Amino acid sequence: QSALTQPPSASGSPGQSVTISCTGTSSDVGGYNYVSWYQQHPGKAPKLMIYAVSKRPSGVPDRFSGSKSGNTASLTVSGLQADDEADYYCSSYAGSNLAVFGGGTKLTVL
Amino acid sequence: QVQLVESGGGVVQPGGSLRLSCAASGFTLSGYAMHWVRQAPGKGLEWVAVIWYDGTEKYYADSVKGRFTISRDISKNTLFLQMNRLRAEDTAVYYCSRDRDWGFDAFDIWGQGTTVTVSS
Numbered sequence: 001q002s003a004l005t006q007p008p009s010a011s012g013s014p015g016q017s018v019t020i021s022c023t024g025t026s027s028d029v030g031g032y033n034y035v036s037w038y039q040q041h042p043g044k045a046p047k048l049m050i051y052a053v054s055k056r057p058s059g060v061p062d063r064f065s066g067s068k069s070g071n072t073a074s075l076t077v078s079g080l081q082a083d084d085e086a087d088y089y090c091s092s093y094a095g096s097n098l099a100v101f102g103g104g105t106k107l108t109v110l
Numbered sequence: 111q112v113q114l115v116e117s118g119g120g121v122v123q124p125g126g127s128l129r130l131s132c133a134a135s136g137f138t139l140s141g142y143a144m145h146w147v148r149q150a151p152g153k154g155l156e157w158v159a160v161i162w163y164d165g166t167e168k169y170y171a172d173s174v175k176g177r178f179t180i181s182r183d184i185s186k187n188t189l190f191l192q193m194n195r196l197r198a199e200d201t202a203v204y205y206c207s208r209d210r211d212w213g214f215d216a217f218d219i220w221g222q223g224t225t226v227t228v229s230s
Binding site for chain 1: 145147154155156157160167169171205210213214215216217218220221222223
């Protein structure tokens with residue numbers, strides 16, 4: 001159950017787009033379309049932003065989008081806003097009735 | 111509205127036990143798989159355990175297998191995590207979370223978390 005690999009940090013100016021990667025293996029990210037993304041503000045609980053690789057729950061702005069290629073999933077935040085500054089975590093089903101998270105990426109809005 | 115509220119956290123000595131509770135409202139546990147996810151201080155999220163919507167299946171992360179037990183009381187619409195033989199590395203905020211669909215789809219509802227500190 002190794003954690004998925006995310007860059008520790010990412011940044012962008014207001015209005016710009018930023019993409020966060022999440023790299024796993026063929027046993028997790030590459031093997032299933034059960035990749036999800038979570039936003040976590042300091043001291044708060046995580047919030048589901050993307051599920052099933054690219055689907056948005058009701059209420060999540062369409063500025064947030066997800067994709068996957070091979071063993072790497074990506075979250076793109078377009079039209080960056082100040083409130084997007086937060087930690088972002090990816091997660092994937094890892095087979096054998098286990099789930100795994102990424103180490104998290106701190107997104108800074110410059 | 112749909113809500114999860116955890117309780118039961120606290121300070122416990124290494125080797126001790128603690129039981130966490132997660133009260134659900136706005137939906138019934140019998141319709142959803144439920145998870146526990148934890149976050150050590152300053153660290154990332156770690157999946158801990160899941161119980162199937164019908165309670166028939168339970169699965170655990172290797173780090174807690176044999177020490178932690180997930181369960182639920184449908185009559186009280188409450189999820190539990192019994193934690194035994196606690197270690198310093200179990201220190202974390204523990205979140206309960208609802209699965210969006212079949213069991214390992216996505217974590218769509220989260221509680222506010224309860225803090226567990228294992229220290230002598």
